[in-house]
Amino acid sequence: MRSVASCAAILSFAIAITLTSASAQTSSPSGTPNSTDKLAVSKACSQQADAKGLHGKARKKFRADCKKRGGAPQ
Numbered sequence: 492m493r494s495v496a497s498c499a500a501i502l503s504f505a506i507a508i509t510l511t512s513a514s515a516q517t518s519s520p521s522g523t524p525n526s527t528d529k530l531a532v533s534k535a536c537s538q539q540a541d542a543k544g545l546h547g548k549a550r551k552k553f554r555a556d557c558k559k560r561g562g563a564p565q
Contacts, residue, residue: 535562 536557540550557563 532558532562539564 533554536554539557540553543553545553557565
């Protein structure tokens with residue numbers, strides 16, 4: 492009987508983990524970028540910084556401001 496209870500506990504835990512991870516991967520609420528969007532914005536901002544020849548603190552500031560704009564060119 493003890494092994495049945497252990498199996499049930501493990502199964503419950505596995506289901507809880509699966510449900511939690513599934514809900515985290517669903518589409519984000521409108522207006523909130525998901526990880527793919529964030530990656531695309533980051534890449535666009537890096538490309539813009541490269542085109543401007545920015546390095547160091549200037550590049551870091553430019554990329555932060557660019558990400559706030561959603562990757563839109565200045």
